Amino acid sequence: MTDAPLIRLRGLQKYYGDYHALRGIDLDIERGEFFSLLGPSGCGKTTLLRVIAGFEDVSEGTVVLAGEEMTRVAPNKRPTNMVFQSYAIFPHLSVGQNVGFGLRKRRDLTADAKDGLIAEALAMVGLDGYADRAAHALSGGQRQRVALARALVLKPKVLLLDEPLSALDKKMREHMQVELIRLQRQVGITFILVTHDQEEALVMSDRIAVMFEGGVAQIAEAEDLYRRPNSRRVAEFIGTMNFLPATVTGDRVSVPGLGEVPLAAVQATATTDGETVVGFRPETATLLFDGQADTDHVASGHVAEVVYYGDMTYYDVALSGTEATVRLSMRNVFGRPVLEIGAAARVAWSPGALVLFR
Numbered sequence: 081m082t083d084a085p086l087i088r089l090r091g092l093q094k095y096y097g098d099y100h101a102l103r104g105i106d107l108d109i110e111r112g113e114f115f116s117l118l119g120p121s122g123c124g125k126t127t128l129l130r131v132i133a134g135f136e137d138v139s140e141g142t143v144v145l146a147g148e149e150m151t152r153v154a155p156n157k158r159p160t161n162m163v164f165q166s167y168a169i170f171p172h173l174s175v176g177q178n179v180g181f182g183l184r185k186r187r188d189l190t191a192d193a194k195d196g197l198i199a200e201a202l203a204m205v206g207l208d209g210y211a212d213r214a215a216h217a218l219s220g221g222q223r224q225r226v227a228l229a230r231a232l233v234l235k236p237k238v239l240l241l242d243e244p245l246s247a248l249d250k251k252m253r254e255h256m257q258v259e260l261i262r263l264q265r266q267v268g269i270t271f272i273l274v275t276h277d278q279e280e281a282l283v284m285s286d287r288i289a290v291m292f293e294g295g296v297a298q299i300a301e302a303e304d305l306y307r308r309p310n311s312r313r314v315a316e317f318i319g320t321m322n323f324l325p326a327t328v329t330g331d332r333v334s335v336p337g338l339g340e341v342p343l344a345a346v347q348a349t350a351t352t353d354g355e356t357v358v359g360f361r362p363e364t365a366t367l368l369f370d371g372q373a374d375t376d377h378v379a380s381g382h383v384a385e386v387v388y389y390g391d392m393t394y395y396d397v398a399l400s401g402t403e404a405t406v407r408l409s410m411r412n413v414f415g416r417p418v419l420e421i422g423a424a425a426r427v428a429w430s431p432g433a434l435v436l437f438r
């Protein structure tokens with residue numbers, strides 16, 4: 081049984097009245113994975129998380145957790161625990177009482193054993209020695225840690241995290257992202273994170289399911305998802321991508337403005353002859369500055385826009401002989417010339433970075 085995925089979802093359908101919130105979800109999540117459900121607001125990710133936790137009934141389909149069919153089993157009988165966005169901790173209780181909340185009815189544990197588990201959970205989240213502090217006096221980041229410790233103390237097989245960092249400011253959120261990854265590696269349990277923030281999903285996850293309108297559009301490892309999105313829609317949701325019209329003829333693909341390359345050189349799912357679209361990420365092409373030699377694949381154009389971002393500059397380049405403008409991101413290296421709007425531009429691009437869409 082240990083080879084079976086920890087979570088197996090099959091044919092999940094969920095209706096709220098007439099509204100079709102989950103449309104045929106099939107998903108396997110492995111032991112020890114950091115898995116994210118990523119998608120725009122309203123796509124059904126929270127609903128799916130709540131279905132896994134047992135807070136929401138499904139209209140159709142099955143939920144199997146650790147080899148046991150649990151579709152109609154109550155949340156507190158499942159090997160899952162949930163941490164919410166609004167990490168509601170009890171302000172009138174101490175940190176230790178908050179963390180031990182789920183243990184209070186456990187007759188099999190002595191008070192000392194409970195204190196030991198609470199101290200262990202607090203240590204995991206970097207709050208050693210905080211047990212006697214008043215919960216209301218904590219910062220946002222510390223409250224989120226208490227909420228995590230409160231879930232971890234119950235030793236769930238799966239921790240379900242519903243946008244747990246969205247209430248924190250940017251700096252604290254980035255800090256907690258790294259802490260969560262570290263924590264997940266340390267405790268080794270499966271984490272499922274709901275987020276609408278593509279950067280957060282890429283940073284934190286082993287695998288990501290991208291959801292739109294109640295369905296899963298793609299499941300892949302973070303790097304795969306970024307480099308080989310399986311549709312324009314996924315590509316647009318994850319970061320920035322340039323799209324150009326293209327034509328496939330036999331084993332060649334021709335991209336006006338860039339040139340023609342063998343089909344085998346580009347990233348492609350199933351293809352057929354005809355009109356299509358290719359995409360590439362802004363950082364996979366580069367401007368050639370004065371004195372830099374041409375490479376095999378150089379397109380020409382002129383600079384249409386320059387956007388300075390501190391560590392990098394975005395250049396929008398209008399490609400010669402086309403209507404297309406592509407965006408390039410260039411690391412700002414001290415001493416390099418800056419191209420002004422209207423300047424002639426040479427763009428070195430790489431066939432292997434082109435993704436061909438159906």
Ligand SMILES: Nc1ncnc2c1ncn2[C@@H]1O[C@H](COP(=O)(O)OP(=O)(O)OP(=O)(O)O)[C@@H](O)[C@H]1O
Pocket residue numbers: 096099101119120121122123124125126127128276
């Ligand atoms: N109890 C409910 N009754 C009716 N409709 C609901 C209910 N819960 C959710 N919905 C609807 O189902 C859809 C999916 O909601 P869900 O909360 O899963 O989305 P989400 O992807 O998590 O979005 P967000 O990031 O905004 O929370 C939404 O259109 C929502 O309005």
